[in-house]
Amino acid sequence: MTLSAFDFESLARVNPAALSHRCRIRQTPEDFKVEEKLPFEPAGSGPHVMLQITKTDTNTDWLAKELAQFAGVDEVAIGYAGLKDRHAVTTQWFSVNTEGVAEPDWSAFESDLIKINLITRHNKKLKRGALSGNSFKLNLEVLDGDRDSWESALSQIQKQGVPNYFGEQRFGYQMGNLHGVEQWFEQGRKPKSRNKKSLYLSAARSWLFNLVVSERVKAQNWNQFIPGDVMQLNGNHSCFQSENDDTELFERLKTFDIHPTGALAGQGELQSHDECKQLETAVLDAWQAWVQGLSRQGLKQERRALRLVPTEFNWQWHNSRLQLTFFLPSGCFATAVLREMAVVEDSSERIIQADRESV
Incomplete structure (x- = not known):
């Protein structure tokens, strides 16, 4: 089998009306907010510093490498539960094993794009996949489709997933x-x-x-x-x-x-x-x-x-803009929710294309 027949949009939708709806997302990073939820509370003590960081328009892997350099540790000493979107405002946890090194002044790591919300400690490195899920707060610009039809699609998602x-x-x-x-x-x-x-x-x-x-x-x-x-x-x-x-x-x-x-x-x-x-x-x-x-x-x-089944699923209209909030378990995708309500134009794709063309 070759990929000549491959087409992501050909994957079946439950709600055919979604094809008559169109919206735009991620015109700014603030339009796509994600907050990671851990399945445990940090122990409060131990060799690993736990940092809850809110990053804007920043790659997770890149930030992990920067943390290692700032703390003076090997990259393997950095742990995080999952990759988060770059073109977004995302809040996630990182662990830093500081055994054998002096703990730095973490406030000096902050910038306009990186904010440290909480600092604590834990007895283990944060491993990939160690999260219960993510909370989303998304702003969509509605381009096509009347509001009643959108409301019907939203209600259907709320009722049946x-x-x-x-x-x-x-x-x-x-x-x-x-x-x-x-x-x-x-x-x-x-x-x-x-x-x-x-x-x-x-x-x-x-x-x-x-x-x-x-x-x-x-x-x-x-x-x-x-x-x-x-x-x-x-x-x-x-x-x-x-x-x-x-x-x-x-x-x-x-x-x-x-x-x-x-x-x-x-x-x-x-x-x-x-x-x-x-x-x-x-x-x-x-x-x-x-x-x-x-x-x-x-x-x-x-x-x-x-x-x-997205939980805590709610929405509010602000003229032609629609704000969605919901929670998804680990390993699930917000885009799976969005494609059941509309054909989505992702503004960040233009940024990615421009970055590639500039290389």
């Missing part, structure tokens, strides 16, 4: 990570750097999952039980199989206590059965070079919820 697609940012600029996967798995051109290898593996599995989700959306059962489904408990990764679509299962689905899942490709047999397995097999068979490539790299079969 959205397909849990991996966002476009997972695939790199102009889907570059997927082109890298194609060259690796189909042409034998293995990436040289460890970082690119990791990015490509993640992108490949995410794309295949998105295709499975899209098929379930087309079949109108992305949020329903079908025979052979593997269900996931809300709020964690525990999965189980159910033989029957009984009353209890229906109620648990209705109240978002459980969600149907889709395959994250890797070694071993699909965990699904019957109708669900047939659907997933039909999707993945067209991408066997990718499935086999993931398997050879040691990735194991896993499951991911097909449905994403």
Whole structure:
């Protein structure tokens, strides 16, 4: 399979009316605010300084390197839970192992774009993925679509959630990570750097999952039980199989206590059965070079919820501008929410293109 047929916008939407809505986001970094939520409270003591930092228009990796240089420690001494958008105002935690060095005056690290909100200590390095989720506050400029239609789309998201697609940012600029996967798995051109290898593996599995989700959306059962489904408990990764679509299962689905899942490709047999397995097999068979490539790299079969339910979901109108607030669990994408309400024009993409052309 080549990427000539690849089109992120072709992934199915639940709400067709979203295609008649258009909006613009990220005209300024302040239009896209994210605040990271940890699943624990810092211990208050220990060898690792914990810094809660609000950064504006700043790359997470770059900031981690700057912290290491400022503190006089190796880059490996810096920890953070997740990458955050550059073209945004984001609040996240960093840990700095200061064992063997004098702790600096952290206030001297601040600038117009970097503010330190809290300083405490912890007994462990902050590891990737160690967060419960992110709170979002987004400002959208509505370009097309009447307000009643927008209200209907917003209410639908609030009531039933959205397909849990991996966002476009997972695939790199102009889907570059997927082109890298194609060259690796189909042409034998293995990436040289460890970082690119990791990015490509993640992108490949995410794309295949998105295709499975899209098929379930087309079949109108992305949020329903079908025979052979593997269900996931809300709020964690525990999965189980159910033989029957009984009353209890229906109620648990209705109240978002459980969600149907889709395959994250890797070694071993699909965990699904019957109708669900047939659907997933039909999707993945067209991408066997990718499935086999993931398997050879040691990735194991896993499951991911097909449905994403944003919590604390609210909105306010300010003339033609719409302000959204919501919370998403770790590993979920705000863009998955936005694409169910409109075709989104991201102003930051023009900035990225200009940066690349200036190099």
